[in-house]
Amino acid sequence: MSIWEYANPKKFMQTSAWALPWVTGLACVALVGGLVWGFFFTPDDYKQGSTVKIIYIHVPSAMMAINAWVMMLVASLIWIIRRHHVSALAAKAAAPIGMTMTLIALFTGAIWGQPMWGTWWEWEPRLTAFLILFLFYLGYIALWEAVDDPDTAADLTSVLCLVGSVFALLSRYAVNFWNQGLHQGASLSVDSQENVADVFWYPLLVCMAGFVLLFVTLVLIRTRTEIRARRLKALEARERMA
Numbered sequence: 001m002s003i004w005e006y007a008n009p010k011k012f013m014q015t016s017a018w019a020l021p022w023v024t025g026l027a028c029v030a031l032v033g034g035l036v037w038g039f040f041f042t043p044d045d046y047k048q049g050s051t052v053k054i055i056y057i058h059v060p061s062a063m064m065a066i067n068a069w070v071m072m073l074v075a076s077l078i079w080i081i082r083r084h085h086v087s088a089l090a091a092k093a094a095a096p097i098g099m100t101m102t103l104i105a106l107f108t109g110a111i112w113g114q115p116m117w118g119t120w121w122e123w124e125p126r127l128t129a130f131l132i133l134f135l136f137y138l139g140y141i142a143l144w145e146a147v148d149d150p151d152t153a154a155d156l157t158s159v160l161c162l163v164g165s166v167f168a169l170l171s172r173y174a175v176n177f178w179n180q181g182l183h184q185g186a187s188l189s190v191d192s193q194e195n196v197a198d199v200f201w202y203p204l205l206v207c208m209a210g211f212v213l214l215f216v217t218l219v220l221i222r223t224r225t226e227i228r229a230r231r232l233k234a235l236e237a238r239e240r241m242a
Contacts, residue, residue, distance in 0.1 A: 007084035009227050016220045024217045030210030038203035054112045056204060060211035062105035062130070068098030068215060069133065069161070069168040072140075076158035086223070088154035089230065091161065092144055093222030097215060099137035106130060129167050136164035150230070 005011050038056035075091035078084055109127065110120045121127065140160055147153035 004082070004084070007078075007082070007086050009086055009231075012086050013224060013227060016224055020217065020220050020224075023213055023220065027210055027213035027217050030206055030213055032210075034203050034206030034208075034210050038200070038207060042199055042203060051112060051115050052200070054108050055200065056207045058105060058108040058112055059204060060208045061101045061108065063208060064211050064215050065098055065102035065105050065130070065133065066168050067212075068094050068101060069137075069164060071219075072098065072161050073165050073168075076161040079154055080158050085154075085230070086227070088150075088158070089226040090219060090223045091157070092154075093226050094215075094219050095137055095141050095144070097218045097222070099134065099141065101211075101215075102130060102134040102137060106134065133164065133167045136160070136167060140164065 035056055039053050042053065044050045044052070072091040072094050075087040075094070078087040079091070106127075109130075113122070114120050140157055143157050143160060144153050147156060
């Protein structure tokens with residue numbers, strides 16, 4: 001079996017219909033379990049107090065804001081190289097979800113930063129790159145809506161996705177590129193010295209898994225909706241021609 005079989009809309013609809021209930025259920029269990037564990041069964045931090053618990057929303061949403069764009073980049077490259085419509089529709093479907101995750105990350109970051117830094121916003125590398133990434137999401141969505149021909153829209157948005165990937169990369173590694181700014185380093189790292197304490201780490205991992213599963217769930221739902229909308233437009237066009 002080839003992975004490219006799932007580029008067939010019929011095959012994608014069949015497989016996603018089977019997978020969607022399972023992914024949705026796992027997302028609900030992980031999200032509820034992780035957030036309840038994190039907010040109600042972990043201690044306050046000795047420096048940040050209860051404010052640290054916003055990590056269970058901020059870190060997973062920031063992670064998915066970047067990874068959603070990476071997923072869109074891969075789907076866009078598949079469209080450019082192989083012209084599979086499902087990949088273009090999946091990228092289109094992921095954009096509003098990624099934009100929402102970016103907005104959540106910016107909002108929770110401001111809430112977390114105010115008591116820690118004494119300011120709601122600081123024009124430091126990672127925050128600025130995240131804001132620009134949010135604007136790229138807006139531009140990507142607007143470009144899809146502005147172009148009537150779906151193939152042309154897919155071409156133009158794919159190019160925009162390639163350009164925006166620079167800021168997705170900066171959002172992830174800005175702290176490493178520039179040794180300045182208020183933002184802390186990674187909360188999770190292959191270097192155990194950089195990880196948060198285990199009491200916060202384990203529920204954070206569950207929350208991150210929940211956000212990943214939530215993203216997959218929403219992308220599947222929205223991609224299925226885009227495929228149905230494309231089919232409906234095709235049927236309407238045939239009726240007008242008949």
